[in-house]
Amino acid sequence: xxxxxxxxxxxxxxxxxxxxxxxxxxxxxxxxxxxxxxxxxxxxxxxxxxxxxxxxxxxxxxxxxxxxxxxxxxxxxxxxxxxxxxxxxxxxxxxxxxxxxxxxxxxxxxxxxxxxxxxxxxxxxxxxxxxxxxxxxxxxxxxxxxxxxxxxxxxxxxxxxxxxxxxxxxxxxxxxxxxxxxxxxxxxxxxxxxxxxxxxxxxxxxxxxxxxxxxxxxxxxxxxxxxxxxxxxxxxxxxxxxxxxxxxxxxxxxxx
Amino acid sequence: xxxxxxxxxxxxxxxxxxxxxxxxxxxxxxxxxxxxxxxxxxxxxxxxxxxxxxxxxxxxxxxxxxxxxxxxxxxxxxxxxxxxxxxxxxxxxxxxxxxxxxxxxxxxxxxx
Numbered sequence: 001x002x003x004x005x006x007x008x009x010x011x012x013x014x015x016x017x018x019x020x021x022x023x024x025x026x027x028x029x030x031x032x033x034x035x036x037x038x039x040x041x042x043x044x045x046x047x048x049x050x051x052x053x054x055x056x057x058x059x060x061x062x063x064x065x066x067x068x069x070x071x072x073x074x075x076x077x078x079x080x081x082x083x084x085x086x087x088x089x090x091x092x093x094x095x096x097x098x099x100x101x102x103x104x105x106x107x108x109x110x111x112x113x114x115x116x117x118x119x120x121x122x123x124x125x126x127x128x129x130x131x132x133x134x135x136x137x138x139x140x141x142x143x144x145x146x147x148x149x150x151x152x153x154x155x156x157x158x159x160x161x162x163x164x165x166x167x168x169x170x171x172x173x174x175x176x177x178x179x180x181x182x183x184x185x186x187x188x189x190x191x192x193x194x195x196x197x198x199x200x201x202x203x204x205x206x207x208x209x210x211x212x213x214x215x216x217x218x219x220x221x222x223x224x225x226x227x228x229x230x231x232x233x234x235x236x237x238x239x240x241x242x243x244x245x246x247x248x249x250x251x252x253x254x255x256x
Numbered sequence: 257x258x259x260x261x262x263x264x265x266x267x268x269x270x271x272x273x274x275x276x277x278x279x280x281x282x283x284x285x286x287x288x289x290x291x292x293x294x295x296x297x298x299x300x301x302x303x304x305x306x307x308x309x310x311x312x313x314x315x316x317x318x319x320x321x322x323x324x325x326x327x328x329x330x331x332x333x334x335x336x337x338x339x340x341x342x343x344x345x346x347x348x349x350x351x352x353x354x355x356x357x358x359x360x361x362x363x364x365x366x367x368x
Contacts, residue, residue, distance in 0.1 A: 034349075034352075047263070048263055049263075052263045052264065052267060055264070055267050056267050056270070059267060059268070059270075059271040060267060060270045060271050060274055061274070062270075062274050065270055065274065068309065069266070069270065071309065071313065072309075075313065075320050076320065079262055079265065079266045079269070082266055082269075082270065083266070083269050083270065083273060085305065085309070086269075086270045086273050086274065087273045087277070088301060088305050089301065089302065089305045089306070090273070090274055090277050090278075091277060091298055091301050092298060092301055092302060093274075093277050093278045094277055094278075094281060094290075094298065095295065095298050095299075097278060097280075097281035097282055098281055098290050098295075101281050101282060101285050104282055104285065105285040105286060109283065112282040112283065112285065113279065113282075113283075115282065116275075116278045116279040116281070116282040116283070117274075117275060117278055117279060119278050175360070176356070176359055176360050176363060177356065179331065179334065179355065179356060179359045180352055180355070180356045182310055182313050182314065182331070182335065182355075183334070183335070183338045183351060183352050183355030183356060183359075184348070184351075184352055185306045185309060185310050186310055186335060186338045186339055186342060186351065186355065187338065187342045187348040187351035187352055187355075188302065188306060188348070189302070189303055189306045189307055189310065190339055190342035190343050190351075191342065191346055192302060192303050193303070197300070198300070198303050201300045201303045201304050201307075202303050202304070202307040204304075205303070205304040205305075205307040205308040205311075206307045206308070206310075206311035208308070209307070209308040209309075209311045209312050210311055210312060210315055210323070213312050213316060213320075213323075220308075220312070221308050221309065221312075224304070224307075224308035225301075225304045225305045225308045226304075227304075228300065228303065228304030228305075228307065228308065229297055229300045229301060229304045232299075232300035232303070232304065233293075233296055233297050233300060236296060236300075237296075243292070244296075245292065245295070245296075246292070246295035246296045246298065246299045
């Protein structure tokens with residue numbers, strides 16, 4: 001970011017920054033409504049109580065991890081598999097934090113903690129764009145915090161509505177909507193297949209996952225994920241050399 | 257361990273894992289450096305993990321023990337429809353809509 005961009009921005013008050021942050025996050029809040037509803041409705045069918053479903057949205061606050069927990073629990077997976085999948089899949093948030101860290105370095109730890117804990121795909125998209133186009137500014141962290149709070153409150157509200165729907169109309173859980181979660185994953189993966197290394201990573205992961213499916217404790221899933229990553233990186237290095245920077249578009253995420 | 261104990265433990269673990277991923281970079285912002293090879297590997301994570309979840313879920317319907325790679329498997333056909341819509345349409349909501357509608361129709365139409 002050029003210094004001139006920082007100077008261009010007028011000094012906004014915390015309130016005006018927060019309003020803008022919320023406004024710029026609104027499209028993403030609308031976008032995650034169906035996912036919050038779907039999660040709330042289907043989680044109880046996968047063996048979670050209403051309280052547990054709500055607690056997952058409140059404390060985990062990660063759409064893809066929550067979807068995966070429901071799909072994996074429904075398929076009879078154990079707790080370790082869910083933890084592994086959560087960890088590996090959400091590792092991308094490390095990249096987000098690494099991208100934004102220059103803009104939060106000057107803040108106190110009391111500010112940095114919520115800005116880190118609520119760093120979802122959507123807020124990353126909003127903040128990356130904001131810092132790239134308008135630069136920082138003395139109160140930019142209020143804009144960031146408002147984006148976080150908007151996404152969080154929205155996710156809790158629609159999870160709650162989803163739970164209510166699932167409890168009052170339990171037959172909804174037999175409609176086959178759980179397939180919507182699988183299709184959501186497909187809709188995330190396919191646009192990421194932009195070059196040979198990504199195709200190779202997906203094909204390898206899919207093939208190994210099927211071949212290793214009989215292994216106990218869903219070890220096949222972990223094996224397949226690792227094999228896909230190794231093949232992808234190897235081909236990426238062959239294609240672009242050892243010192244090229246990381247590539248590829250960021251994943252779209254269901255909900256936060 | 258009973259299921260009643262397991263789910264809260266699972267949620268707690270997931271919450272801590274997420275925090276362990278999102279927080280350290282900001283916490284240690286002043287001493288932070290990322291090995292480039294790790295950054296490149298991270299870029300492949302979503303594709304690899306999600307595919308490793310999708311493919312067996314679709315190919316092993318029901319209790320997940322029997323491979324069904326035939327056209328009698330509505331999940332397989334609907335997944336192919338969704339993949340095609342995603343590839344040509346590039347729209348997440350159109351993909352979800354097409355995949356779910358295809359799944360429900362096929363489940364109703366296909367002889368079991």
